[in-house]
Structure formats: C-alpha cells, structure tokens
Amino acid sequence: MSAPLLELRRLSVAYGGLTALREIDLSLQTGETLGLVGESGSGKTTLALAVMGYLPPEGRVTGGEIRLAGRDLAAATRAELRAIWGIELALVPQDPFTSLNPALKIGAQLAEGLRLHRGLTRAEAQARAIESLREVRLPDAERLAAAYPHQLSGGQQQRVLLALALSARPRLLVLDEPTTALDVTTEATVLDLVRDLLAETGAAALYVSHNLGVVAGRTQRTAVLYASELVEDAPTAELFQRPLHPYTRGLLDSLPRPGQRRAAQPLAGMAGRIPPLNDLPPGCVFAPRCPLANEQCHAERPPLEEAQPGHRVRCHRWPEILAGTADPAQPLTATAPALARAAEPLLQLEDVTVAYPLRRTLAEVLAGQPRPAVQAVAGVDLQLGKGRTLGIVGESGSGKTSLARAIVGLAPHSGGEIHLLDLALPPDVQQRARPLLAQLQMVFQNPEEALNPYLTIGESLSRPLVNLLGLRGPALAARINELLEAVRLPAEYAARRPGQLSGGEKQRVAIARAFAARPELLVADEPVSALDVSVQASILNLLHRLQDEQGAATIFISHDIAVVAYLADDVAVMYLGRLMQTGPAAALFKPPHHPYTEALLAAIPGGGAAGVRLAGEIPSALHPPSGCPFHTRCPHSLGELCETETPPWQATANGKQIFCHIPPADLLALQPRPEARP
Amino acid sequence: MFAYLLRRLGFLLLTVVLTSLLVFLIAQVLPGDVCRVILGREAGAARLAECRADLGLDEPAAVRYLTWLADFLRGDWGESYATGEPIREWVLGRVRMSIMLAGVAFVVAVPLAVGLGALAGLLHGKWPDTLISIGSLAVVGLPEFVTAIVLIQFAAFRFPWLPASSAIPVGTPFREALPALILPALTATLVLLAYIARLTRAGVVEELRQNYVRTAELKSLPRWAVLLRHVLPNALLPTITVIAISTGWLVSGLVVIENVFNYPGLGRLLVFAIDRRDLPTLQAIVMVTVVAFALANLAADLLYAALNPRIRVGE
Numbered sequence: 003m004s005a006p007l008l009e010l011r012r013l014s015v016a017y018g019g020l021t022a023l024r025e026i027d028l029s030l031q032t033g034e035t036l037g038l039v040g041e042s043g044s045g046k047t048t049l050a051l052a053v054m055g056y057l058p059p060e061g062r063v064t065g066g067e068i069r070l071a072g073r074d075l076a077a078a079t080r081a082e083l084r085a086i087w088g089i090e091l092a093l094v095p096q097d098p099f100t101s102l103n104p105a106l107k108i109g110a111q112l113a114e115g116l117r118l119h120r121g122l123t124r125a126e127a128q129a130r131a132i133e134s135l136r137e138v139r140l141p142d143a144e145r146l147a148a149a150y151p152h153q154l155s156g157g158q159q160q161r162v163l164l165a166l167a168l169s170a171r172p173r174l175l176v177l178d179e180p181t182t183a184l185d186v187t188t189e190a191t192v193l194d195l196v197r198d199l200l201a202e203t204g205a206a207a208l209y210v211s212h213n214l215g216v217v218a219g220r221t222q223r224t225a226v227l228y229a230s231e232l233v234e235d236a237p238t239a240e241l242f243q244r245p246l247h248p249y250t251r252g253l254l255d256s257l258p259r260p261g262q263r264r265a266a267q268p269l270a271g272m273a274g275r276i277p278p279l280n281d282l283p284p285g286c287v288f289a290p291r292c293p294l295a296n297e298q299c300h301a302e303r304p305p306l307e308e309a310q311p312g313h314r315v316r317c318h319r320w321p322e323i324l325a326g327t328a329d330p331a332q333p334l335t336a337t338a339p340a341l342a343r344a345a346e347p348l349l350q351l352e353d354v355t356v357a358y359p360l361r362r363t364l365a366e367v368l369a370g371q372p373r374p375a376v377q378a379v380a381g382v383d384l385q386l387g388k389g390r391t392l393g394i395v396g397e398s399g400s401g402k403t404s405l406a407r408a409i410v411g412l413a414p415h416s417g418g419e420i421h422l423l424d425l426a427l428p429p430d431v432q433q434r435a436r437p438l439l440a441q442l443q444m445v446f447q448n449p450e451e452a453l454n455p456y457l458t459i460g461e462s463l464s465r466p467l468v469n470l471l472g473l474r475g476p477a478l479a480a481r482i483n484e485l486l487e488a489v490r491l492p493a494e495y496a497a498r499r500p501g502q503l504s505g506g507e508k509q510r511v512a513i514a515r516a517f518a519a520r521p522e523l524l525v526a527d528e529p530v531s532a533l534d535v536s537v538q539a540s541i542l543n544l545l546h547r548l549q550d551e552q553g554a555a556t557i558f559i560s561h562d563i564a565v566v567a568y569l570a571d572d573v574a575v576m577y578l579g580r581l582m583q584t585g586p587a588a589a590l591f592k593p594p595h596h597p598y599t600e601a602l603l604a605a606i607p608g609g610g611a612a613g614v615r616l617a618g619e620i621p622s623a624l625h626p627p628s629g630c631p632f633h634t635r636c637p638h639s640l641g642e643l644c645e646t647e648t649p650p651w652q653a654t655a656n657g658k659q660i661f662c663h664i665p666p667a668d669l670l671a672l673q674p675r676p677e678a679r680p
Numbered sequence: 681m682f683a684y685l686l687r688r689l690g691f692l693l694l695t696v697v698l699t700s701l702l703v704f705l706i707a708q709v710l711p712g713d714v715c716r717v718i719l720g721r722e723a724g725a726a727r728l729a730e731c732r733a734d735l736g737l738d739e740p741a742a743v744r745y746l747t748w749l750a751d752f753l754r755g756d757w758g759e760s761y762a763t764g765e766p767i768r769e770w771v772l773g774r775v776r777m778s779i780m781l782a783g784v785a786f787v788v789a790v791p792l793a794v795g796l797g798a799l800a801g802l803l804h805g806k807w808p809d810t811l812i813s814i815g816s817l818a819v820v821g822l823p824e825f826v827t828a829i830v831l832i833q834f835a836a837f838r839f840p841w842l843p844a845s846s847a848i849p850v851g852t853p854f855r856e857a858l859p860a861l862i863l864p865a866l867t868a869t870l871v872l873l874a875y876i877a878r879l880t881r882a883g884v885v886e887e888l889r890q891n892y893v894r895t896a897e898l899k900s901l902p903r904w905a906v907l908l909r910h911v912l913p914n915a916l917l918p919t920i921t922v923i924a925i926s927t928g929w930l931v932s933g934l935v936v937i938e939n940v941f942n943y944p945g946l947g948r949l950l951v952f953a954i955d956r957r958d959l960p961t962l963q964a965i966v967m968v969t970v971v972a973f974a975l976a977n978l979a980a981d982l983l984y985a986a987l988n989p990r991i992r993v994g995e
Contacts, residue, residue, distance in 0.1 A: 114901065658820070
C-alpha cells in the first residue's frame with residue numbers, strides 16, 4: 003500500500019479547555035472515500051474543520067499531526083494553508099443557503115478564485131466558471147452564472163458549492179453533511195452526482211454525516227466518532243454487517259429499515275445521551291449508555307485495536323462481541339401490543355383547502371382583481387379512525403405542515419370541511435371552544451422553539467392542565483409528576499428550565515404537554531427530524547407507547563418515509579398541496595406505487611442507489627402545473643394526457659388509492675419489487 | 681425596480697404633505713401672538729386687529745393652510761413677520777451655508793467612521809478594537825455643545841488661524857469659508873463618527889461569522905479581498921440606513937453647533953424664527969428640513985436596494 007494521502011496521527015483538538023477530539027488515528031488513500039459518522043457533539047465537524055486547517059479561533063490542535071501528502075497541516079501557517087485551500091484541499095459545507103455570498107452573482111463567486119490563482123482574465127474566468135457549472139450537471143449554466151444565490155433552490159446552491167470545490171481539481175474533498183439541509187429527492191440526486199464526480203476527478207473524499215444511510219452505499223470505509231473518540235473504523239460493508247462497537251450497533255438499530263413496522267420489529271432506542279465535553283466519563287466514553295459495560299469499561303479507557311484486518315474498534319469487549327458470546331444490542335423496552343380498535347371515524351377532511359393570500363399591487367387593486375393566493379393545500383380528503391395513526395409524507399412545499407396547522411386551527415382552512423366526530427371545526431383556533439382545543443393537540447418540529455425559555459418545565463406543563471382541564475393545587479402537581487413519568491423524565495425536571503435540557507428531553511416535555519389535556523387527536527409535525535439518530539428512536543417509541551396507553555389518534559408528519567412507515571397504520575403522500583397516494587403502511591413498500599412515492603422510496607439513503615431519480619425542482623405553488631401536478635417531474639409521464647387532465651383516483655390490489663392516469667397494472671410492471679431484507 | 685422607485689416617491693410626497701399639515705397645526709397652537717410681538721406690549725386692540733387682518737390671521741385655519749400651501753408650492757414663501765425680508769431667498773441662502781457645513785462633516789465622518797468601524801470589527805477583541813470602541817463610546821456620550829466649547833478652548837486659542845467664531849457673511853464662497861468651517865464640522869464629525877463606527881463594527885463582526893466568509897477564505901482569497909468583496913458590502917447594509925437617518929439628526933445637531941459657533945446656517949435661523957414668533961419663516965425652515973430628510977431616506981433606500989440583490993432582483 004502506498005503512503006496515504008491524508009493521515010491523522012494521534013490528533014487532539016480542544017476548545018479552550020474542552021477536549022473535542024482525543025487522539026484520532028485515521029488515514030485515507032488517494033482516491034478513497036472515507037465516511038465519518040457521528041451524532042451532534044461527537045466531534046465530526048471539528049475533525050472536518052481541523053483537516054481543512056480552519057478551526058474556529060477558540061479551537062486549537064493540542065497534539066498530533068494532520069499529514070496531507072506528507073506535509074503537516076497542524077503546524078502550517080495561514081499563508082501556507084492559503085496555498086493549499088481550494089487547490090489541493092476543498093470543503094463542501096453543510097448549509098448551502100448561507101454558504102454563498104448573497105450580494106455577489108454566482109459566476110463572480112466561482113470566477114474570483116480562478117482569476118486570482120491562475121491569472122485568468124475576467125472573460126476566461128467567467129467562461130471557466132460556466133464550464134464548472136456544467137460539470138455539476140446544472141442546466142442553463144449561463145443564466146445561473148448571472149443569477150444571485152437567492153434566485154437558486156437549495157439543491158442548485160449545493161451544486162454551485164460542489165462546482166466551486168471541484169473547480170481547481172483538489173486531491174482531497176471534505177464534505178461536511180453536504181445534503182442534510184436538502185429535501186430527500188434532491189439529496190438523492192446530489193449524492194449520485196458527488197459519487198460520479200469523485201469517480202471522474204479521482205479526488206479522495208472525507209464524507210462527514212450523521213446519517214449512516216447516506217454513507218452506506220457511497221464510501222469504501224466508515225469511521226464512527228462518539229464523544230470525541232474514534233470508536234470504530236472498518237470497510238463500510240463490514241461495518242454495517244458486523245459492527246463490533248456497541249455504539250455502532252445501537253446507531254444501526256435506531257434507524258427503521260424500509261419496511262420495518264413497529265408492531266413486528268420495534269426500534270431499539272439508545273438510553274441516555276451523549277456526554278457533554280466538559281463531563282466525559284473516565285473510562286470508555288460510551289460506558290454509561292452501553293448494555294455490556296462492566297467495571298473495567300467504567301474505569302479504563304479502551305485502546306483502539308485491530309480486531310480484524312482493516313477493522314479497528316475501541317472497546318474492551320470486542321472479542322466477546324466478535325465471538326458472539328456477548329450481545330451489544332440495546333434492550334427493547336417492552337411495548338404493550340397494539341389493541342385492535344374499531345375503526346370508528348374520528349377525523350374527517352373533505353375537500354380541505356388552505357390558501358395564503360398574497361398582496362396585490364396598487365394597479366391590481368384599482369382594476370378590481372381578486373386577491374391572489376397560494377394554495378398550500380388543495381382539495382384534500384382524508385379519514386382517520388379513533389386511536390389510529392396516519393402518517394403524512396412529503397417534501398418541503400408539499401403542504402403537509404399547512405394541513406397539520408389547518409387541523410389544529412393555526413392556519414385556517416379556506417375551503418372544505420374538517421369534522422371531529424360529528425362536529426364541524428371552525429377554521430380559526432380562536433373560534434374553537436376550550437373543550438375542543440383540549441381534543442386537538444400538536445407537537446412541533448423544533449423543540450428548541452416550542453417551549454418558553456422563561457417558564458420552568460412544570461409551569462409549561464401546567465398551562466394546558468389549568469386552562470383546559472381546570473386543575474388546581476395538589477391535583478395539578480400530581481398530574482405534572484404523572485406526565486413527567488410518562489415521558490420518562492425525573493420529577494425534579496419540573497423545576498428546571500428548557501435551557502438545562504437536551505433537545506431530546508425538550509421534545510419529551512413537548513410531547514408531555516401535548517398529552518396533558520388527554521387529547522383525542524395528536525398532530526405531530528416532524529417531531530424527530532431535529533433530533534439525533536440515537537434519540538430519535540426513543541422518541542418514536544415514546545410516542546407510540548403514549549398513544550397506546552392514552553388511546554389517542556395521531557397524525558404523524560415527516561419527510562422521512564421509512565420513519566412514517568414504521569410508526570403509522572396508514573400513510574398519505576403529498577405533493578404540491580395534493581394527495582398523491584393513500585393506503586395502509588404495510589403495503590407502502592410493495593408496488594404498484596404512485597410514481598412520486600416510487601421516487602421517494604428510491605431516495606431513501608442506504609436503500610441502494612438503484613431506482614428513479616427526479617429531475618428539476620418542485621414547481622412554485624403559485625403556478626401549479628396543469629393536469630397532474632406531478633407531470634413536470636414524473637419519470638413515467640404519459641405526455642399530453644398527464645399535462646392536461648386531472649388524474650383519477652385508482653384503487654390497487656393491495657389496498658392503496660393512487661392519484662394517477664397510469665393503470666395500477668402498468669405501474670406494477672414499471673416498478674421494481676423491493677429486495678428481500680433480512 | 682421602476683415600480684419600487686415610483687412607490688417610494690409616492691410615499692415621499694405623502695410624508696411631505698402630512699408634515700406640512702402638522703407644521704401648520706403646530707404653528708397655530710403655539711402660544712403667543714405675532715402681532716403682539718411685532719407691535720410691542722403697549723399696542724391697542726384696534727391696532728392689533730388691523731395687524732391681524734393685514735396678515736390674514738382672521739381667516740379660518742383651513743383656508744389659511746390651503747393658501748399657505750398653494751403659495752409655498754408656487755415659490756411664494758411670503759415675507760418674514762420679523763424683518764420683512766422675502767423668506768425664500770433668506771432661507772435658501774442659509775440652506776446653502778448649512779449644506780456646506782454638513783457636507784464637510786459628512787465627507788470627513790463617513791469614510792473615517794466606516795474605516796475605523798471595519799478595522800475594529802476585523803480585529804474584534806484585540807486592543808485596537810477596544811480603543812476604538814471605548815473612544816467612540818466616550819465621544820457619543822458628550823453633548824455637541826460640550827465638544828464645541830472644548831474644541832474652541834483647545835484649538836482656537838492654540839492655533840490663531842482657526843477662528844473661534846464662525847460668524848461669516850451668508851453667501852461666502854466655499855474656499856473662503858473653509859477656515860471658519862473646520863471647528864464646527866469637526867464637532868459634527870465627532871458625534872456622527874462614533875455612531876456610524878459602532879454600527880459598522882457590529883455589522884462586520886456579524887458578517888465575519890457567516891458561512892459565506894468561510895467559503896471565500898477557503899477559496900484562498902487574501903484577507904483584503906475577503907473583506908472588501910465579501911464582508912463590507914453586506915456589513916454596510918444596515919449602516920447605510922443609519923447614515924441617512926443621521927442626516928435628520930445632523931439638522932438638529934446643527935442647531936446647537938451653529939449657535940455655539942455663531943455660524944449663519946439654517947439652525948441659527950430656526951432659533952431666530954422661534955424667538956420672534958416668525959411663523960412663515962419657521963414653516964419654511966421646517967418644510968425644507970423635512971424634504972431634505974425625506975430625500976436622504978429615499979437615497980438610502982435606493983442605495984440599499986442597489987447593494988442588496990434580494991431587493992433589486994426578484995425571485
């Protein structure tokens with residue numbers, strides 16, 4: 003084996019006195035792609051920035067070396083780094099929306115480096131910039147070069163950043179969560195592009211992600227970071243098949259696999275949380291959460307050992323795990339079997355429309371034109387039975403959040419009717435009576451913003467109890483304790499404020515608050531998408547358990563089709579404010595699908611690179627396409643029929659309803675059967 | 681962009697009309713009687729009534745407002761109650777003097793403030809930043825009459841070529857007026873400087889944290905290119921609005937400064953007009969000020985739009 007392109011030797015990084023990375027040993031060969039996986043707080047972004055030589059001012063390399071082609075970057079000066087940045091070493095950042103200068107044209111941002119380093123003239127640099135936009139498969143490159151970042155979609159901006167990083171043909175590309183901010187179908191196309199471009203340019207890549215699925219099909223090796231430590235490093239396929247570290251195993255078990263259902267195979271959530279950097283355990287950093295931890299683990303830091311050729315692990319008990327005499331899987335918390343319920347209807351939506359009015363210009367007002375509006379939700383019909391779980395899947399702009407807000411009355415519906423039992427719901431939450439408010443509760447996406455930072459947890463929980471149920475005194479205190487216990491938080495949390503809680507704990511409080519008034523229906527809008535993978539599973543299990551105990555029906559909204567399929571009884575797929583498909587979750591992965599559902603399924607990271615990819619962007623909701631709203635991106639479009647005629651609802655043999663012109667039998671022939679999974 | 685400009689101009693017109701009404705109303709409810717001031721305390725009731733009729737003060741307020749507005753728009757600003765001079769020439773001559781003073785202050789203050797602010801922002805947390813921040817805070821806390829008197833004490837008595845009093849004739853050409861302008865302009869500069877510098881510093885510190893700065897630095901751009909091409913254009917956006925608003929502030933600041941230095945600008949005239957209950961002059965001064973303020977704001981909005989593609993170019 004030749005000398006590695008990148009070699010980290012016992013690299014340690016600290017912020018002030020806090021250790022963010024501890025003695026990391028890692029190497030990367032020329033042309034190799036290495037995945038670096040970890041949750042927030044694991045130090046993975048610190049590692050990426052350290053490799054770039056771009057640690058924030060308070061960050062410092064406290065030991066070890068970072069060798070790029072033999073040169074030590076840890077000791078390099080800013081001037082030396084400047085000779086490498088963008089030329090040998092380039093970064094594709096996490097957040098495309100803020101990583102381009104809003105005041106400069108795309109072409110100028112691509113060209114300025116070229117003019118400076120290569121001495122190109124303005125015209126030459128501009129031509130080269132346009133060429134590099136073509137290389138990342140951006141259509142209409144000339145027009146994009148003359149556009150400003152805000153005129154581009156997130157996927158386009160991320161391609162521009164990719165073009166920027168690749169324009170000087172670097173030998174090493176550091177990708178820091180390059181697709182985390184993007185929609186799932188966009189993510190899939192960008193990931194494919196990255197893979198192709200790496201193959202074309204021969205660049206090595208360090209691929210940082212919190213998502214194991216993203217790393218799965220696209221890297222040769224994967225390293226796992228946890229709380230500043232490198233805990234495992236192995237060829238990717240082997241890591242997924244036979245993880246030796248209990249943390250890696252826990253991560254893998256936290257993600258619902260496509261087709262996994264909660265009743266048959268519940269997710270094993272990981273207990274506890276990542277230790278904060280100022281309070282790392284003395285022994286193995288994972289010991290407090292590890293099902294196999296013994297005294298040695300708590301006392302002694304395990305060494306990084308080569309368990310198999312090319313497979314390194316930092317665990318005292320790997321020999322037993324390898325031999326199969328110890329099981330590193332997290333114990334399953336027993337969940338009561340779901341009760342068979344009568345499908346008595348609870349919620350009925352008929353032709354529900356949510357429109358957001360826009361401003362008119364003075365001329366339009368004078369001409370008496372009607373007020374234009376964006377239809378966020380257009381004519382949705384849905385039913386939900388008592389105690390059932392309905393999952394709604396869609397990308398940003400699909401109208402799924404607007405629909406949720408219409409149901410709870412935060413975004414009044416402008417057309418159609420919403421019935422709870424036999425009662426027609428007034429559109430505006432202000433017009434709904436208090437007993438009605440108690441029946442409908444919502445859990446929001448971002449727990450950081452959903453809790454008032456000035457109220458203690460107990461005060462936050464008491465609001466619905468006092469206002470909606472009229473509890474006072476000891477009964478109130480008792481119910482607060484009960485709620486905290488139900489979401490597995492200690493009773494003393496009642497006196498704490500949100501700032502003292504982790505993201506997962508805050509979401510538990512938000513869930514407790516939603517269940518406080520004993521609602522008939524809980525609407526959860528992306529309740530786990532802001533959370534770490536290991537926390538996500540335990541929140542999903544919590545929602546599921548509470549729902550069973552309290553008998554509440556749930557509408558669960560997510561962009562993650564695997565999570566929805568895991569939790570829901572029925573699944574509805576939305577696109578541009580309309581339903582595309584409804585049907586039982588059990589049949590979701592079995593064709594025939596609506597073509598959009600097919601694309602969503604194909605975009606599941608780690609679900610294999612095969613399958614359809616969607617071209618283009620989601621059209622503007624202001625001017626939705628005629629005919630079938632999906633026809634502009636549909637891989638199976640029939641042409642004129644789809645462009646002009648609204649599709650019919652067709653029933654499939656496995657119980658789905660599909661909003662499509664293509665007969666289900668034809669779709670079945672077009673779509674691949676899912677691979678059998680272990 | 682054209683529609684945007686048209687809308688802004690419409691708003692400007694509305695602002696001016698509304699303030700003209702407000703100015704007129706305030707002038708009406710102001711205590712004191714012009715004729716009493718003109719004729720003196722011993723004047724009899726008959727003389728007073730005659731005087732009021734002469735000046736049209738016995739008409740209903742609405743009629744007087746419309747007459748005044750129509751005359752004002754035609755360029756007939758009337759004659760001063762106090763001196764009988766034609767107000768238009770009088771006020772516009774003073775406007776020119778004030779513009780000279782404010783112009784010098786602006787030309788010195790704005791580049792200096794932006795430069796210092798950018799330097800402080802770039803080196804934030806280091807000693808030059810501390811020095812600039814504390815220095816500007818100290819200056820911002822001083823009222824301009826204190827700064828002015830201190831300047832007169834220190835500068836004018838040490839350097840004889842710097843006049844302590846700036847009482848030059850109205851209409852003095854710029855070149856000849858320059859020595860008399862230095863101290864008042866310096867006073868105005870110091871106060872403007874601190875405010876704009878602090879704002880620029882905050883803007884630069886904020887923008888330096890943005891991800892696009894990292895993108896630019898990782899392109900291997902030299903520090904100056906990152907600062908000039910990427911950071912400053914974005915950091916100055918909020919500053920531009922404040923500079924425009926400080927034009928309005930400058931007008932009120934000039935009232936004090938011009939009086940301390942005896943400089944014959946609009947501010948001194950304003951004090952004179954109030955003192956003599958010279959309502960037509962007062963109204964003319966306020967109208968001129970309001971128009972100047974509105975134009976400065978319009979200029980700021982246009983400049984803001986020009987620097988900010990998110991406003992200039994739609995989605």
